[in-house]
Amino acid sequence: MNTEMTMDYEPDQKDSIQHWNRCLEAVATTKDKATYMLFYDHFAPRLNSWLLGVTKDAELAEELVQETMLTVWRKSGQYDSSKAAASTWLFRIARNMHVDHLRRLKVRARADSMMLDVEPDEPEVHGGMHYDTARIRDAIKQLPVQQAQVIYKSYFEGKSHQEIANDMDLPLGSVKSSVRLAFQKLSKVLRP
Amino acid sequence: MSVNHHPDDATLLSYASGSLLESFEILVACHLRFCQQCRLRVDQAEQLGGAMLESAEMLESTVMLESAVTSENKSIPFAGRAAFAELLDDDEPLVDMLVDSAQKRDDTAGLVRTHRIPEPLQRLLESNDATLAWKRLVPGIQQIRLDTEDDGLRLMKIAPGMSIPLHTHKGSELTFILYGSYSDELGRLQPGDVSDLDAEVEHQPITDGKEPCICLVATDAPLKFHGFLPKLLQPFIGF
Numbered sequence: 001m002n003t004e005m006t007m008d009y010e011p012d013q014k015d016s017i018q019h020w021n022r023c024l025e026a027v028a029t030t031k032d033k034a035t036y037m038l039f040y041d042h043f044a045p046r047l048n049s050w051l052l053g054v055t056k057d058a059e060l061a062e063e064l065v066q067e068t069m070l071t072v073w074r075k076s077g078q079y080d081s082s083k084a085a086a087s088t089w090l091f092r093i094a095r096n097m098h099v100d101h102l103r104r105l106k107v108r109a110r111a112d113s114m115m116l117d118v119e120p121d122e123p124e125v126h127g128g129m130h131y132d133t134a135r136i137r138d139a140i141k142q143l144p145v146q147q148a149q150v151i152y153k154s155y156f157e158g159k160s161h162q163e164i165a166n167d168m169d170l171p172l173g174s175v176k177s178s179v180r181l182a183f184q185k186l187s188k189v190l191r192p
Numbered sequence: 193m194s195v196n197h198h199p200d201d202a203t204l205l206s207y208a209s210g211s212l213l214e215s216f217e218i219l220v221a222c223h224l225r226f227c228q229q230c231r232l233r234v235d236q237a238e239q240l241g242g243a244m245l246e247s248a249e250m251l252e253s254t255v256m257l258e259s260a261v262t263s264e265n266k267s268i269p270f271a272g273r274a275a276f277a278e279l280l281d282d283d284e285p286l287v288d289m290l291v292d293s294a295q296k297r298d299d300t301a302g303l304v305r306t307h308r309i310p311e312p313l314q315r316l317l318e319s320n321d322a323t324l325a326w327k328r329l330v331p332g333i334q335q336i337r338l339d340t341e342d343d344g345l346r347l348m349k350i351a352p353g354m355s356i357p358l359h360t361h362k363g364s365e366l367t368f369i370l371y372g373s374y375s376d377e378l379g380r381l382q383p384g385d386v387s388d389l390d391a392e393v394e395h396q397p398i399t400d401g402k403e404p405c406i407c408l409v410a411t412d413a414p415l416k417f418h419g420f421l422p423k424l425l426q427p428f429i430g431f
């Protein structure tokens with residue numbers, strides 16, 4: 001059964017989003033550790049360079065990578081590829097772990113009345129996973145440098161608009177409009 | 193509740209990327225609770241986050257920033273690989289099924305985004321609670337400073353017909369309406385609405401209706417009031 005599941009996706013298509021969605025689904029059904037290590041080998045280095053950027057702390061970044069990858073493994077049964085791409089799911093979990101850490105909250109302390117969740121479980125209608133990585137890459141390449149930079153600083157350095165404004169010596173209003181324009185261009189590519 | 197005013201796309205993207213100050217993050221989360229449209233937008237920004245995770249090297253070369261993390265070759269196995277493989281070997285999925293219901297809470301740990309909602313705000317989200325300990329700033333304006341990491345969040349209760357002194361801000365200002373309403377140059381704001389002001393915007397909100405307006409305000413820089421009387425307010429309101 002394991003072999004059948006692992007044969008299901010083509011190993012030379014590591015760039016395709018469906019490849020990793022199917023891989024994670026295979027992990028969910030088979031709980032096969034070797035299959036999960038393939039997923040790990042693809043995403044752990046990427047996750048690490050992202051977390052290194054937002055935490056500026058190599059030890060902490062590595063710790064969060066491991067914690068995230070272990071959570072993904074344990075919760076893989078809840079992954080649904082019709083709702084989100086594996087990379088989106090992974091990004092959310094890593095972001096939650098990182099933000100929780102920033103706020104010095106242990107997720108295990110959820111009983112604490114200070115940390116009620118205000119968001120409903122999930123949006124009723126999902127954007128789904130209608131993008132392919134190649135098209136997003138093209139769209140990123142076509143961004144004016146300043147827009148690519150503010151996007152990079154938002155995602156990969158975890159900086160607020162004000163911090164970006166200070167860094168780049170730009171008025172706050174220009175930072176916000178650059179982020180807005182870049183978001184609007186990139187999100188067009190998400191449409192099916 | 194019909195929502196007509198939303199946070200800026202730039203604010204929603206930063207919420208999704210986890211790069212807002214906690215005060216702003218909590219305020220946006222309050223709005224998302226009522227706004228499907230913005231939840232979808234955040235969902236899209238999260239999809240972009242996932243795509244960027246996959247395209248990190250390429251993005252780094254596009255931005256040409258010195259600060260960009262010079263990425264190691266992504267095909268080299270991650271340094272923690274061996275340690276992780278060991279963790280995985282020790283991980284017994286059956287244990288998950290044996291946990292008692294008290295630990296069931298952990299089911300969503302990491303999967304659901306949580307926020308530290310200060311208690312007075314939590315009470316207001318549930319109902320218009322008259323017993324909160326408001327502090328009077330000037331006649332007609334009361335506030336409660338909320339405990340957050342950046343200290344930029346407070347509740348304000350403004351009497352009907354009250355005009356808040358004309359002010360500009362150096363930084364960002366987000367306002368979320370909980371009860372009542374107010375109008376400014378940008379329109380009328382009602383419960384669920386968010387006003388997301390760019391820096392350098394000068395505005396003078398006026399509460400309308402017969403109820404006091406209760407709102408949540410997040411700022412990252414002191415407000416600047418114009419005129420002599422408002423300056424007297426500065427020590428009370430400023431950060």
Ligand SMILES: [Zn+2]
Pocket residue numbers: 195197198199223227228229230231
């Ligand atoms: Zn909205």
